[in-house]
Amino acid sequence: TRTGYLWNTLYGWVDTGSGGLAPSSVAAGLQPISHHVAHPDTKRRLHELVVASGLIEHLHELSASPASRADVLRVHDAAHVDRIIAEGAQPKGGDAGDGVSPFGQGGDAIAFLAAGGAIEATRAVVSGEVDRAYALINPPGHHAERALGRGFCIFNNTAVAAAYALEELGLERVAIVDWDVHHGNGAQDIFWESPQVLNISLHQNRCFPSDSGFRDENGGGEGAGRSVNIPLPPGGGNAVYEYALEQVVIPALEAFEPQLILVPCGFDAAIMDPLARMMVRADGFRRLTRLITDAAERICDGRIVFLQEGGYSPYYVPCCGLGVIEELAGVTTGIADAYEPIVGAMGGDELLAHEREAVDAAGALLPGIT
Ligand SMILES: O=C(CCC1CCCC1)NO
Ligand SMILES: [Zn+2]
Numbered sequence: 001t002r003t004g005y006l007w008n009t010l011y012g013w014v015d016t017g018s019g020g021l022a023p024s025s026v027a028a029g030l031q032p033i034s035h036h037v038a039h040p041d042t043k044r045r046l047h048e049l050v051v052a053s054g055l056i057e058h059l060h061e062l063s064a065s066p067a068s069r070a071d072v073l074r075v076h077d078a079a080h081v082d083r084i085i086a087e088g089a090q091p092k093g094g095d096a097g098d099g100v101s102p103f104g105q106g107g108d109a110i111a112f113l114a115a116g117g118a119i120e121a122t123r124a125v126v127s128g129e130v131d132r133a134y135a136l137i138n139p140p141g142h143h144a145e146r147a148l149g150r151g152f153c154i155f156n157n158t159a160v161a162a163a164y165a166l167e168e169l170g171l172e173r174v175a176i177v178d179w180d181v182h183h184g185n186g187a188q189d190i191f192w193e194s195p196q197v198l199n200i201s202l203h204q205n206r207c208f209p210s211d212s213g214f215r216d217e218n219g220g221g222e223g224a225g226r227s228v229n230i231p232l233p234p235g236g237g238n239a240v241y242e243y244a245l246e247q248v249v250i251p252a253l254e255a256f257e258p259q260l261i262l263v264p265c266g267f268d269a270a271i272m273d274p275l276a277r278m279m280v281r282a283d284g285f286r287r288l289t290r291l292i293t294d295a296a297e298r299i300c301d302g303r304i305v306f307l308q309e310g311g312y313s314p315y316y317v318p319c320c321g322l323g324v325i326e327e328l329a330g331v332t333t334g335i336a337d338a339y340e341p342i343v344g345a346m347g348g349d350e351l352l353a354h355e356r357e358a359v360d361a362a363g364a365l366l367p368g369i370t
Contacts, residue, residue: 001302003329004124004133005050005059006117011138012044015093015104016152022100035314036102037274038152042314043138046321050136053333055325060130064117064137072115072155074163075190077147084108084154096139096149103139103154111154114139118161121305126169126260132293132304134265134325140309142178142264143209145189151208156186158264158307165260166196175258176200177249177292179241180266180309181276183213183229187264193221198228198256198369202244204269204276205231205358215362225368228252232358234277237348238284240355241269245288248363250295255369261296261304267311267320271343275312279348282316282337286323293328315339 016036018024024032035041050056072081080097087094088108095102103111114137121135141158143151158176165171175198176191178184184201191197203213219227230244253261267285269278280288289306296304306324311317319337326332 001131001330002060003058004062004121004130005056005325006062006064006121006133006135006137007047008064008113008117010110010113011136012040014040014107014110014139016040017102019102023102037312040138042312042317043136043308045314046318047136049318049322050325053322053335055322055329055331055333058329058331062120062124062133064113064120066109066112067115067119067160071119071160071164072112074167075146075156075159080147080149084111084149096144096152096154098150101149101152101154111139114141115155115157115160118157118307119164121307122161122165122260122262123169125303125305126165126171131302132328134306134328136308138308142180142184142186142309143182144186151182153186156190158262159187159190161305161307162197162262171259172196173256173258175253175256175261176264177261178202178264179269179288180264181269181273181278182208182266182310184264185209185212188217188227191223192219192227193223195222195226198226198252198258200228200249200252202230202232202241202249204234204278207276215365218365218368228362228366228369230359230362233354235279236355237271237279238281238287239349239351240359241280241284241288242291243351243356244359245291247359248366250291252366252369253295253299255366257299259300259303261292261300263292263304263306264309265306265324266309267317270311270313270316270320271346271348272313272316272339273311275310279346281340281343282319282323283340285320286327289324289327
């Protein structure tokens with residue numbers, strides 16, 4: 001199998017400012033700090049591990065070019081795009097829209113490059129140039145709605161890629177399987193009424209946004225039944241994610257028969273992540289990758305594109321990402337998860353009753369998908 005890989009130095013230049021999460025503030029007692037939780041170093045470290053491990057030699061490197069304005073306008077309002085460009089023109093940049101998603105001067109250009117990276121990886125897979133691809137893009141996108149950037153997301157990279165595949169590559173059915181630990185509200189908002197996009201999100205219940213991602217949010221109009229939410233109780237690890245894929249995600253994909261699967265892949269469901277309370281380990285992400293790529297082989301000639309979303313542990317994101325990309329490439333570099341001796345015994349490997357119930361409840365709503 002030929003596995004595409006995409007990174008760009010500018011993805012490591014996203015300037016997340018001097019705040020930890022919210023901007024620093026004397027009045028609020030928020031000291032400046034060297035690294036914002038979403039500091040790009042975390043993703044750059046994953047890229048460096050892909051190179052230093054030698055895995056890069058087994059990958060087909062893809063090159064991003066900026067998405068065009070038209071590419072982004074397929075899924076975002078012009079007012080949002082224009083506001084991002086205006087914010088990016090300011091000497092110290094601006095914010096995606098919710099006040100806790102800062103970016104520096106020219107951050108708009110990097111956001112266009114992230115969306116362009118998603119398009120390029122999708123083009124390469126659909127054209128058959130590569131069999132599958134991993135786009136290590138930044139800034140992330142899955143919280144960005146049609147008219148608003150939020151949750152560190154500026155443009156919805158995955159939605160841009162899906163719309164490009166439908167409108168420019170002639171596809172008719174695209175599935176999104178978002179396993180970032182936070183709700184994929186952006187694609188749900190953008191494709192709410194679209195029967196051509198099956199949007200599936202697994203996420204820690206109420207983690208972020210705290211008011212969306214509930215099981216009964218299933219799409220509207222022509223898109224009824226095309227939105228699947230699997231809210232999970234905090235503390236879930238490898239077992240509940242595997243169970244959710246086997247019991248809900250893969251059956252939904254088999255019913256919908258997409259021609260392409262896009263995976264907004266965040267590593268913030270990992271056991272060492274600061275922005276959620278789940279317990280997935282690197283070996284768990286590896287198994288999820290095997291499960292969904294096997295499903296892609298059965299359903300859509302293996303056409304699957306992974307698009308980087310969240311993941312905030314500079315220690316553990318590289319381990320998780322290496323596991324996923326090794327699995328995609330069918331290569332083992334021999335570099336094991338160095339944290340396994342510490343985190344391996346903490347649990348998450350047995351499916352607990354309340355976890356099974358949460359997944360089964362989401363699965364009970366599946367019949368609406370055809
Ligand atoms: O990783 C993320 C960002 C979540 C944070 C955004 C503000 C507080 C939680 N979304 O996928
Ligand atoms: Zn996230």
